[in-house]
Amino acid sequence: MQVEIHWELEGSEEPIEVPWENPARGTQYLDLRGEPGAISQIEAARRQRPLQTFLAALNGADSVFSTVRASVWLAPETRADAELNEFVSRVDLMLAAEELNLDRGHYEGLVQRLVELLTRDAGDTLSVQLAVRRCFFRGTNRQGYALAMFLTARGETPGQAELRWGLGQVRLQQALLFLSRVVRQHLAHSN
Numbered sequence: 209m210q211v212e213i214h215w216e217l218e219g220s221e222e223p224i225e226v227p228w229e230n231p232a233r234g235t236q237y238l239d240l241r242g243e244p245g246a247i248s249q250i251e252a253a254r255r256q257r258p259l260q261t262f263l264a265a266l267n268g269a270d271s272v273f274s275t276v277r278a279s280v281w282l283a284p285e286t287r288a289d290a291e292l293n294e295f296v297s298r299v300d301l302m303l304a305a306e307e308l309n310l311d312r313g314h315y316e317g318l319v320q321r322l323v324e325l326l327t328r329d330a331g332d333t334l335s336v337q338l339a340v341r342r343c344f345f346r347g348t349n350r351q352g353y354a355l356a357m358f359l360t361a362r363g364e365t366p367g368q369a370e371l372r373w374g375l376g377q378v379r380l381q382q383a384l385l386f387l388s389r390v391v392r393q394h395l396a397h398s399n
Contacts, residue, residue, distance in 0.1 A: 209326045210335040213319055216342060223342035224300055224354045226276055240267035241274050241304060252280045258374035262381045272388045276300040276354060282366055295361050295369040302354040306345060309352035315340045325383040334376040335360045
């Protein structure tokens with residue numbers, strides 16, 4: 209799996225907001241840790257079983273993460289007659305304990321470990337782009353950080369790209385849940 213990292217420069221992009229709302233599209237932030245059943249309100253999760261499973265796992269009791277938003281799409285340049293088709297997802301996530309999101313160092317460590325885990329897989333049909341972004345927590349009026357993850361799968365047909373994306377989503381989920389255990393152990397030893 210190819211992995212690319214982007215570190216947001218201060219002020220270069222709008223921060224991710226939590227909670228967020230998009231009235232034009234009729235969408236909003238859903239606290240999936242507090243209300244797991246709300247996954248059924250996310251259209252992309254209803255259409256894509258691997259995304260639904262991913263969201264349930266990352267917002268579950270065994271995870272230190274909380275997802276902020278998720279979307280999937282077939283890349284616009286993808287056509288039935290194209291030589292290369294791409295299926296893409298974006299999931300923004302943060303650490304469930306808000307105070308841990310205030311230190312960029314936590315995300316630097318997570319990204320380094322995630323790169324180590326994901327680059328063990330060879331192949332060029334899957335790529336992950338990790339972007340550490342500023343985050344604004346509306347409820348507490350605090351600035352912090354979050355992680356935007358873009359998973360891209362390529363295939364000879366749109367169906368093959370989508371199938372490979374599903375397999376890549378499972379691989380990403382496994383890596384994040386492994387890191388979740390590492391973070392829990394680190395927090396337990398530091399307390």
